[in-house]
Amino acid sequence: MNVLYLDLNRCIYCRACEVACEREHGGVSRIFVTLLDWTEPVPVACRHCEKHPCVEACPVDAIEVTDEGAVIIHTNKCISCGLCVIACPFGVIELDKAGKIADKCDLCAHRLADGRQPACVLTCPTRCIQYGEFEEIMARARAKPGLTLVSAVGETGTVVTMPDRPAGAVQKATSGSD
Amino acid sequence: MIIGKLKEAIICLRAGRVTLRYPFEPSVVPEGFHGQPQLDIDKCTGCGACSMACPARCIEITDEADQRTMLYCLDRCSYCARCQEVCPEEAIVLSSEFELATDSVDDLRVTARFDLVRCEECGEVVGTRREIEKLAAEMPEKTGISVDQISWLQLCAECKRKRSLETARDLQAPEQ
Numbered sequence: 346m347n348v349l350y351l352d353l354n355r356c357i358y359c360r361a362c363e364v365a366c367e368r369e370h371g372g373v374s375r376i377f378v379t380l381l382d383w384t385e386p387v388p389v390a391c392r393h394c395e396k397h398p399c400v401e402a403c404p405v406d407a408i409e410v411t412d413e414g415a416v417i418i419h420t421n422k423c424i425s426c427g428l429c430v431i432a433c434p435f436g437v438i439e440l441d442k443a444g445k446i447a448d449k450c451d452l453c454a455h456r457l458a459d460g461r462q463p464a465c466v467l468t469c470p471t472r473c474i475q476y477g478e479f480e481e482i483m484a485r486a487r488a489k490p491g492l493t494l495v496s497a498v499g500e501t502g503t504v505v506t507m508p509d510r511p512a513g514a515v516q517k518a519t520s521g522s523d
Numbered sequence: 524m525i526i527g528k529l530k531e532a533i534i535c536l537r538a539g540r541v542t543l544r545y546p547f548e549p550s551v552v553p554e555g556f557h558g559q560p561q562l563d564i565d566k567c568t569g570c571g572a573c574s575m576a577c578p579a580r581c582i583e584i585t586d587e588a589d590q591r592t593m594l595y596c597l598d599r600c601s602y603c604a605r606c607q608e609v610c611p612e613e614a615i616v617l618s619s620e621f622e623l624a625t626d627s628v629d630d631l632r633v634t635a636r637f638d639l640v641r642c643e644e645c646g647e648v649v650g651t652r653r654e655i656e657k658l659a660a661e662m663p664e665k666t667g668i669s670v671d672q673i674s675w676l677q678l679c680a681e682c683k684r685k686r687s688l689e690t691a692r693d694l695q696a697p698e699q
Binding site: 387 | 611650658694
């Protein structure tokens, strides 16, 4: 099964992945580069969890798990009840502003069908986002410094290598700094 | 000519009464008739799917403080039954009621109020309390996540993204 891999030591906050995702999905990005403690940029996209709360929450079975392990939303079935938005542990499903339809990363299913990589993976200038076989990704990730974890609900899903910083090096921003 | 008129009269008399005695006896509507929508307030979770589906925009949702108000303006209803089709709880059903003439438009307006849950961190609207309680009740059984692990239901999407990262960060560098 293929998964996304995020090596957070490499993200430089250029947000090229967001632009690539917007270009690929009609102007709305489904990957969010989020600042952690105002210092660490982290691209957050759907984790494609093995145990998927969104699929269980959907009352009309509009969310489906494909054979490749991708969790995709069939937007034509969505009734915009917003239950998947509440159920998602990572906050990567949002209702779009215009049609109020739930949408999220589908691992660029149309590109994978053509044998191409997802747009964010190809675009990332530092190869922070990678896509490949789960076992191979895990082997590659474990060889690197920093904590490697499967950041998803279940055994498989998106693999993340956290930034390699000594304990206490990251200064927490005070609440008044924004 | 008179014979012709007589023949006509005989034909009409033989047919008997062909109309209903409607106002004096009830008219039975066929099965699947689209009458006035009726809301079952006990089933409704206030998710707002019907409001999105309604082509006549009969269902208005306003979020204020800690309450969501859903106003059903049934005077505008076109009886298309889209709300019935989309409702995940089967809480809104088109009944067989069709005698809707009234002196006051308020008779055709229904208001439902729900408790809102706002994001613990930023105060953004997350959903209604009923939606979240329903998810919290179903989630452990369906996904195998234990109840105490489900902490994200009270957070908005943006704060969930931050919280999940902070959780991962804290795994690496525990608080000192």
